[in-house]
Amino acid sequence: MAVARDGTPLERLPGIGPRLGERLGRLGITRVEDLPFHLPLRYEDRSRCVRLGELRPGESVLAEGEITAAEVVAGRRRRLVCRLADGSGSLELVFFHFFGAHRQRLTRGARVRVFGEVRPGPVMLQMVHPEWEVVAADAPPPAGGLTPCYPATEGVTQQQLRRAVTGALESAEAVRDWLPSALVQRQQLPDLATALATVHAPPIEADTRALLEGRHPAVRRLAFEELLAHRLSLLRLRRAHQAARPAPVLAGGEDRHAALLQRLGFALTDAQSRVRREIAADLASEQPTLRLVQGDVGSGKTVVAALAALTAVASGHQAAVMAPTELLAEQHFRNFRDWLEPLGVRVAWVSGRLSAARRRETLAALAEGEAQVVIGTHALFQEGVRFARLGLVVVDEQHRFGVHQRLALRDKGDDGRTQPHQLVMTATPIPRTLAMTAYADLDVSVIDELPPGRQPVTTVAIPDSRRAEVVERVRAACAEGRQAYWVCTLVESSELLEAEAAEATAERLRESLPELRVGLVHGRVKASDKEAVMAAFEAGELDLLVATTVIEVGVNVPNASLMIIENPERLGLAQLHQLRGRVGRGDAQSSCVLLYHGPLTETARARLGVLRESNDGFRIARRDLELRGPGELLGTRQTGALEYRIADLHRDADLIDAVQAEADALLDDYPEAAAALIRRWVGEGERYAQV
Template sequence: MASADSPGTPLTRLPGIGPRLAERLGRLGLRRVEDLPFHLPLRYEDRTRVRRVGELEPGLGALVEGTVTASEVVSGRRRRLVCRLSDGTGSLELVFFHFYANQARQLARGTRLRVFGEARPGPVTLQMVHPDWEAVSEDADPPAGGFVPVYPATEGINQPSLRRAISAALAWSGSVTEWLPAQLLVDLGLPTLTAALQRVHAPSADTDVEALLAGDDPAIQRLAYEELLAHRLSLLRLRAEQRSLAPAPILQEGKTLTRDLLTSLGFALTGAQQRVDGEVSADMGERRPMLRLVQGDVGSGKTVIAALAALRAIGSGWQAAVMAPTELLAEQHLRSFRAWLEPLGLTVGWLSGRSTAAQRRPTLEGLQAGDIPLVVGTHALFQERVVFRGLGLVVVDEQHRFGVHQRLALRNKGAGGVQPHQLVMTATPIPRTLAMTAYADLDVSVIDELPPGRTPVTTVAMPDTRRQEVVDRIRHACAAGRQAYWVCTLVEESDVLEAEAAEATASRLAEQLPELRIGLVHGRLAATAKEAVMRRFEAGEVDLLVATTVIEVGVNVPNASLMIIENPERLGLAQLHQLRGRVGRGETRSSCVLLYHGPLGETARARLGILRESNDGFRIARRDLEIRGPGEVLGTRQTGALTYRIADLLRDGHLLERVQASAPGLLNDHPEAVTALIRRWVGEGERYAQV
């Protein structure tokens, strides 16, 4: 039996696999003998029954039987062996570009053959190029080939080589070790690993291969369950390791500060905010480090929850850090926290990658001395030179833009033998199935209620041939004292190109709307320039803000009631919903115009339709998951972490409850199995980088 700590068996240990084939298999991600059994077929060739030649259709693989009526070696640009096969219902050409003299003799006229291949149109009749074949007698037994798997391949590897390698791996001792307890499989009604792999790689003639390919067969469900379980175990083990490294400070003070903030807000927290704030407060009162994700729809009030948590840390004599993925979002947080905390007598520091050394120095000194109780910043907070006197709380906004390992880097900023509590926030609603897999190392709180007075945004889709109507609509809205956004998008993710597009759009709109004050914001602007434009827009000194998607999150201008998104077909649903969330923040009825470039494909039309129908971020996120997949929904930095070999979150979401229920028992009672399962499905990195 293989050891859970075994690094794996080199492919070259299998018969027939030398260094060259092993290198080619490595391109498919197959680097160990243990990897081969989990390389599943794309489809199956049906060799269970003989078809008539006259019934063949181009593009279909089929098994046929007949007699060779002609056979000759044809010269030309490529020398080839051409045979004509007939069965009385029609004839078929068999073409071999690579053949031996002995093969030509075996395929002589009068030989009866059983042939499998894909029929293709030929000059005269259908052809099969390099089909599998065998000589048979007139009274040969019915075919016993069953369903033959066809695997994902790469250059230099043919199907017979892959089949032989996988077959050898299945027979190799330890390559398919069963790590799940037998009773668990019985309770779940799932087959053993050996039975599942046998069914997948060598289905019998009575197998429903369509169910296998669709993932509905118990064999595929067995493999998907194990893969989902391994990913969950990796994050739960990460969570346990995190909490075992060092205790966190108990942060129960700050009641006066939190009361003063709530009094100054001028509005009461929603029931959902109060519930989530209670969950956060309870976590911060424990020695066990808080690892909590707070998610909520656009405008649900997550920043207030973060501010209350920060005040509890500060009131308990510790520091807090708020980290955001972009300069613009970090700047928005800076303004919010300064507006709320400075009246309470608290200093809020700022750290950005674009800050000069002279600008950074006072903040760095203040953090180290403890004079700055709270700092807001971007990834610059990761830097080694950033030293806190006593960091008790880390708030990470839009976690999916960073990745797990970057969030964990801040744990090292703790001092005095403690690690800070971690509060992670996202305004991207995450479907439950995705949250259960992507954030298994975090407790999840959901703010599922919007503050009173928020008006639903009316969304319409219009072709860009009606651009002038949209321009007129902006003119009327601004004439009525309102403000508007015009968002430019590009296919290429390039700050330079996006900046050029935004600048060209702003110039064109300035010509069409000379009476309006137009501002411009894009990723190439200096932070001070962006800040100046945003402040003017918030103050009502800019009527129309032309921007790239940098305004996706964090911008709050209640007087803005009209959003134009150009080329929305180029963005995902969640991002469109975030952009739309910049309007509808006041009491005035707001609108969002999706100005698309036609004709739209079926998928793009469906996406824009969902936005028109719903303002519910969670419903939109579920549809986004269905359309784009988990990696794209969470963002490119997390894509690799959520690439499953077999499991499909949409198809296999029903397995997650069982995965969630069985994972703790395995962690506690079968640590060796946990290590082996993580190595099998997640790899050496365990889906995160140790830092």
């Protein structure tokens, strides 16, 4: 039996047994309540029968006639062949897969109505495996309207899907309209019954193109409801989180703030100052902070996080900073140690590769409160890590963590009386529409300004047939005293992928550029060796660093002015922009070379074109959303967390403000309706609670 998630099992509908229910599950249909929202892919006009003499190849039409001959033809593949005639012409029906019912009913003299694509045949026009039904000689003409064709899967026919959807539409609970009538009128939406009837059984005069492209009011109503349900899901999750425990009031530390800013030697940008004030206001409240800080590559999020950590320390609490990779965590540790320890703040490091003795010492310092700020990877939320008074959790590149991991770290600071504030950061610019839907449980701050003096990076796309020119470009840059990155997408060669392997590339570059000092970093290098190579590159002891995408975030070498990215067509725009952000951090003009392997697909060409034209991370992210969708952009595609059934964040962007405006009031005034909408569109639990 198909598992029904908080709804009516499919087997309650006539004609759906365990096997069909299992197949429907492959389409994401596990409840009767899912069927009305499984929308057609196209519509077929079956409002009139076309005379057989008027048929033309390539048309999909409804036709009717009498069977004048029917036989099973032997050959390489046995087939049932029937000839249909209506006085104006003939048509051959061919069935390669046929059963007893075909042979019993498709006999000479039977009157049959068929629908299918007309194709040329060796003798006459054919339909191969048409939909068919035996009709009486005096059968009424087809009913007016358009017939829906649904996304299907192996073993599920269109007739089964139509029958199932029709049955679901007759279920009062499945199609109950949970939107208050005042909201429907305010937003000028059709009611649910009208919208579903229009989508599944449009009249012959309906604008089917608008229906299929999602521009029709009927589809817009469904998209609005889906977006609203997902926002309600996250708002409800946020309220539950904030109601569970108050947070400690964190304030003060202005003297240390001033000392840190003086040590940095530069003033905060206006955007950094604005976000700093927003965070300070959050921390000074008992309401647990849930804030996302997003900013383009190099916008200075880490400094803002360090100032927040100083506020926690000034209030007698600890701060924990979690990063998704060892490399990024190590970079944060070095920054926080260099910035905070001269101010009298002890900064600790928790990593899976610590020696047993060092780990015991560090964990004891955390448990006793001697370590005030701790940096680490997922090792921070492992069993055995205890905090004396955890007041602030900072999660960098939060979309790379499952939310259960982020919540596990928060729970370590839950002492039964308070829970820590949460600050999450990302250097992946997130389009406004996506931020408002994916992060409805978070307040969002944007650092939309780069520090003065940052040079825009010039980007060019070059086919790998011109590799020798690119190698000479590296030689010239390093001869001027600059450094370069060469990024590959694989560690070892693979017959299945054409991407250049980092190890082979490093060896070839050492041969081609013997005068340069070449280092190699990838995910399989021992952590200690990787750290040594990165330290040597940062110190200027290496000229060229060959790496995989492990250097995507957290690497800051101002003297590096050239970035080569192999096979950029394999990466998303956001990731390419992150990699490009490793250069352009100093005062020299910097360049990024996208060394692609042709021929490029149309999507890949468009993606690389956007990167060449813009250094604006938010513009790039908007285009990435259009090209790849929200799940891939946030790195959540595998979890299904952001896969909408009907709504499209790019197409339906103009609905987001209205959804945001209605959600809070609906949750307050109509909690039963809000819960029902969440069940309909999100399923059991809250969306991210299952990640």
